[in-house]
Amino acid sequence: MNWILLILGGLFETGFAISLGKAQQTTGKEMWLWLVAFAICVCISMYLLFKAMGGERAIPVGTAYAVWGAIGAIGTIIAGILLFKEPATFWRLFFLSTLVISVIGLQVVSSNA
Template identity: 70%
Template sequence: MTINWLMLIVGGFFETLFAISLGKAQQSVGKAQAFWLAVFLLCVSLSMFLLYKSMGGAKPIPVGTAYAVWGAIGATGTVIAGILLFDEPATFWRMFFLASLIASVIGLQWVSSQG
């Protein structure tokens, strides 16, 4: 795994964190809401920066692959966080399609590393 892939994965985790912080901000008021919005701004900035950095350097990740993987990491993490933190349903079909998304991301990473 190259440093670019590592940056992309960490960026995807920050995407999950910025989505979680928006959910927490929706549930908060006053200073707590301001805190969660500040967390959102920090996480979205770090997430976008790491996405940007992963597409450059000695072994750049193609933009289409990078964006799809970054978005899938964020979406997967957000669905799991929604289930654990926001009492969202964990139905069979949600888990089936989440597993399909994860399999697709692994496939994208694999075919991108072949060339």
């Protein structure tokens, strides 16, 4: 259950990064709506990270933070490519794939600990 909470928290981290990007592209009322979405996503993301690090099957803080941050980074890179037309170069995708492999490795190692 804690891993599910952590993954959801990472997705909300992606949400707050996207919200900031959209807020920068807009003005007026629309900008403020994106900033409200940012604040909501930050609160939910941090709460889910907090919950994932507690309880009987707590994820160690170092692992939890690394995985949470990586999920957010991966989601933000993918969203940037799809929503903001950022470049999808070979090297960018290569290092994104190494990040994915590292997150999976951390989950495997933490599950065995």
